[in-house]
Amino acid sequence: MTQISLVLPFALPPPELAPDLIRALQAPALAALISRSAPHRPLPVDDHIRALPHEAWLAQALGASGDGTPALAGAVMRGHGLAQQEGTWFIVHPAHTQIARSHLLMADMRGLHLSEAHGRALFDLAKPYFDESGKTLLYGDAGTWFMRADDWADLETSTPDSAVGLNLTDWMPKGAASRAFRMLQNEVQMLWFEHPANTEREARDLAAINSFWPWGAAPAGASVDTARLVTSDALPWMAALAGHSQAEPVTPLAALTGDAILLCDALTEAALATDWASWLQHMHRLEQTLFAPALAALKDGRIQQLQLLLGDRTRLAAFTTTRFSQRAFWRRPTLDRLLP
Numbered sequence: 141m142t143q144i145s146l147v148l149p150f151a152l153p154p155p156e157l158a159p160d161l162i163r164a165l166q167a168p169a170l171a172a173l174i175s176r177s178a179p180h181r182p183l184p185v186d187d188h189i190r191a192l193p194h195e196a197w198l199a200q201a202l203g204a205s206g207d208g209t210p211a212l213a214g215a216v217m218r219g220h221g222l223a224q225q226e227g228t229w230f231i232v233h234p235a236h237t238q239i240a241r242s243h244l245l246m247a248d249m250r251g252l253h254l255s256e257a258h259g260r261a262l263f264d265l266a267k268p269y270f271d272e273s274g275k276t277l278l279y280g281d282a283g284t285w286f287m288r289a290d291d292w293a294d295l296e297t298s299t300p301d302s303a304v305g306l307n308l309t310d311w312m313p314k315g316a317a318s319r320a321f322r323m324l325q326n327e328v329q330m331l332w333f334e335h336p337a338n339t340e341r342e343a344r345d346l347a348a349i350n351s352f353w354p355w356g357a358a359p360a361g362a363s364v365d366t367a368r369l370v371t372s373d374a375l376p377w378m379a380a381l382a383g384h385s386q387a388e389p390v391t392p393l394a395a396l397t398g399d400a401i402l403l404c405d406a407l408t409e410a411a412l413a414t415d416w417a418s419w420l421q422h423m424h425r426l427e428q429t430l431f432a433p434a435l436a437a438l439k440d441g442r443i444q445q446l447q448l449l450l451g452d453r454t455r456l457a458a459f460t461t462t463r464f465s466q467r468a469f470w471r472r473p474t475l476d477r478l479l480p
Contacts, residue, residue: 219380
């Protein structure tokens with residue numbers, strides 16, 4: 141039986157805007173999928189996990205951790221063709237931080253548009269400093285590097301998306317190794333200050349790369365089952381987690397021939413930027429490219445069961461529907477189930 145779990149970060153509109161956004165949203169296929177389903181159930185969210193609810197669910201579904209901590213570094217490394225032979229490795233992203241009125245903020249990495257040339261130049265400059273600190277640094281792509289830091293294995297880190305746009309004081313790495321992290325971070329920040337790559341970026345109205353963000357620590361040998369995972373509209377590290385060296389814009393449902401988890405990241409950038417007009421545009425596109433094909437596949441039997449996992453910063457809701465459920469014509473399709 142073909143079963144698809146469709147993971148859609150930020151498909152739940154914010155409670156204060158939900159009534160207006162739902163009125164403006166034209167998505168009859170999505171309405172049918174969530175209305176003709178098993179009773180909607182909010183999934184439990186652990187506030188101690190420094191990750192978004194869908195990230196914690198994904199980590200558990202892939203067997204990366206028992207509690208939802210996204211220990212994904214090794215799996216993402218393998219997607220880049222890198223061997224994690226021993227030690228504890230972190231995913232590292234070049235980042236942009238800025239000072240708000242009273243605190244630091246980190247920009248969404250989707251908007252950095254870091255080229256391979258600039259990413260490689262910044263990596264090559266920073267690598268000797270990591271080496272001197274006893275930290276091996278490997279290059280995956282412009283925005284995805286990997287750091288071996290065995291003595292930082294207990295460092296409590298946050299996923300990038302859980303920290304974007306919020307006071308970084310609450311999301312910076314914590315633990316006994318946090319001071320050593322900050323020292324290395326400060327050295328790299330000074331190293332990159334006024335680097336030609338950043339000078340070129342700023343001349344093109346792009347944000348300077350002035351920091352780095354570690355997360356996803358995983359020990360060598362950690363087992364992560366990514367065989368069922370496919371991605372759509374995904375960041376490069378997400379595509380690598382699914383075994384692709386480069387992100388693909390869309391994975392059509394017609395290409396899924398067996399049980400699968402489809403992670404679609406189309407809505408995150410607009411939601412993190414609170415750009416709800418763009419969010420609506422992306423939802424309308426997904427209605428045509430994802431929800432309507434999913435509904436058709438259910439009705440003709442190509443998919444036997446579909447689970448939609450819709451989330452935001454603090455919630456994750458599960459809607460499970462089947463071919464049989466879609467025959468319940470007396471249930472009027474409505475988007476009201478997206479209301480808090």
